[in-house]
Amino acid sequence: MTRALIIVDVQNDFCEGGSLAVRGGAQVAADISDHIDGQAASYDYIVATQDWHIDPGAHFSEEPDFKDSWPVHCVADTKGSEFHRDLDTESIDAVFRKGQFEAAYSGFEGVKAPDDEVPTGDQKLGGGAAEVDEDPMTLDDWLQDHEVDDVVIAGLTTDYCVRATALDAIQAGYGVTVLVDLVRGVHDDKAEQALEELEAAGVELAG
Template sequence: MTRALILVDVQKDFCEGGSLGVDGGAAVAADLSDHMDEQSGTYDYVVATQDWHVDPGPHFSDTPDYVDSWPVHCVAGTKGAEFHPDLDTEGIDAVFRKGQYEAAYSGFEGVKAPDDEVPSGERKLAGALPETDEPLLTLDDWLREHEVEEVVLAGLATDHCVRATALDALQAGYSVSLLTTLTRGVDPERTADTLDELEAAGVELLR
């Protein structure tokens, strides 16, 4: 069975010191690097998602409720949107950027970044993805092109973008598992409920 590791939003703004930092986010970045090194033969592909906001409307707020609205974060082309420096991006095969003009929690709402920006990290793209006559490749498109049947998720944050990506992966028909020690949530209680929800939905929790 062809297997892909999906790294969800391991970005500077979602780690300590970022505009929307999650406790333990930097440790997740470093631990994921170790995991990919130690388990390099386990995955056929490694892909990553990025929040990549241009003008996401009410998703950004000066008075956020931390449920549907949030402080400004991961603005396209800024340092905060880059992958955390402790995440080893060398082995990433493709990056999918989401949320240019909407909230877009799920990686399956993202479209493939240009090949010359994979791995990302330099401020090469200062706004929306470039206009093209070619159809934009989604995460689902890419996984199907590469005959992936099983996806393993890790990253940030458990109770938001990891949750949405996992549920969409299930709906799309993939076998889905979650590396629970390599993800962190925003709210501890919501995170615990999310893990129960994902397990009940059919996600295998790898502890």
């Protein structure tokens, strides 16, 4: 059985000080790093998703409702779109960017970043805004190519991108676990509802 950790959108704009900050986002970044440090042997692969907006239309609004429209965030090639400094990126095998020209919540809507832009401890992502891949690789493509059976999900946010990624993973036929101590939500009540929905859909909730 082949297992992958999917780190969802642990980016500067979703952590304290960012344009769409989630309370506890920076702590999630640090806690995921600790998890990787202690549990790396549990995973065959580690991948990450990244909001990467260029012109996402009505996803951005000057008067956001914080449900379907949002303040400007995670604009491609800006500091806000970079992974948070407390997230250890050295073990990440591939990065999948989503939402370039439309709203996109699920990591399964993302396409693979160029290999030379996958971050390590000495690199940052960048340079992707102007590039168009004529045959992009999706997250599902990559997982299938690497014969992944089970995915474990952590990151931001519980009620939006974590939820959507987990539901799409279930739909695609993977065994799915969400690490509830390594996620945070935008809205506390919706985050709780999202976890209940995921469990009902067949997602395992683990501490």
